[in-house]
Amino acid sequence: MGAAACAVTLAWLAALCVFDVTERRLPNWLTVPGAVAILAGATLAGQGAPATAGAAALFALYLTVHLLCPTAMGAGDVKLAAGVGALTGAFGVDVWVLAALAAPILTASWSIVEVARRGESAVPHGPSMCLATAAAVSLAVI
Known part of the structure; x- marks a missing residue:
């Protein structure tokens, strides 16, 4: 992943x-445009199949969780899953699994802190997805 692609990806994750x-x-x-761009970039880099699978x-x-319990996960999280799944999938199954497992752990940890701090248990899941993705990909790139 080139420096420009890395910067754009980090900016996208930060904006999310x-x-x-x-x-x-x-x-x-x-x-949606982020997911499309990542899939296109992965395809151009010869990683289209693993990115698509991811x-x-x-x-x-995420769609399954959303359909079973819509209040637990929003539709935006489901759509974001396509983009971050593609990004991590392009770097390998181990990166995909690490990000997929780390995101709910981060959200649960954040929820525990918010309950203790403010009594608020509902926190957005998107930031955890983005942070887990960035961390997992960073480990693969380093």
């Missing part, structure tokens, strides 16, 4: 975090 924390939603205009697998997992 800020938007989800402030607005408590992830808009289509941020999630996107499909994480999207399916």
Whole structure:
């Protein structure tokens, strides 16, 4: 991943975090183009198949949770799962698994802190997805 692609990806992840924390939603205009760009970039880099598999697998997992319990996970998280699943999938199954497992752990940890601090248990999941993705990919790149 080149420096420019890395910078754009980090800016996209940061924008998603800020938007989800402030607005408590992830808009289509941020999630969908990001997923398409990542899939296109991965394809051009020769990693289209693993990126597509990663996107499909994480999207399916998040969609299942959303359908079973819509209050637990929003539709924006499901759409974001396609983008971050593609990004991590392009770097390998181990990176995908690390990010997929770390995101809910981060959200649960954040919720525990918020309950203790303010009595608020509902926190957005998008920032955890973005942070877990950035951390997992960083470990693969280093």
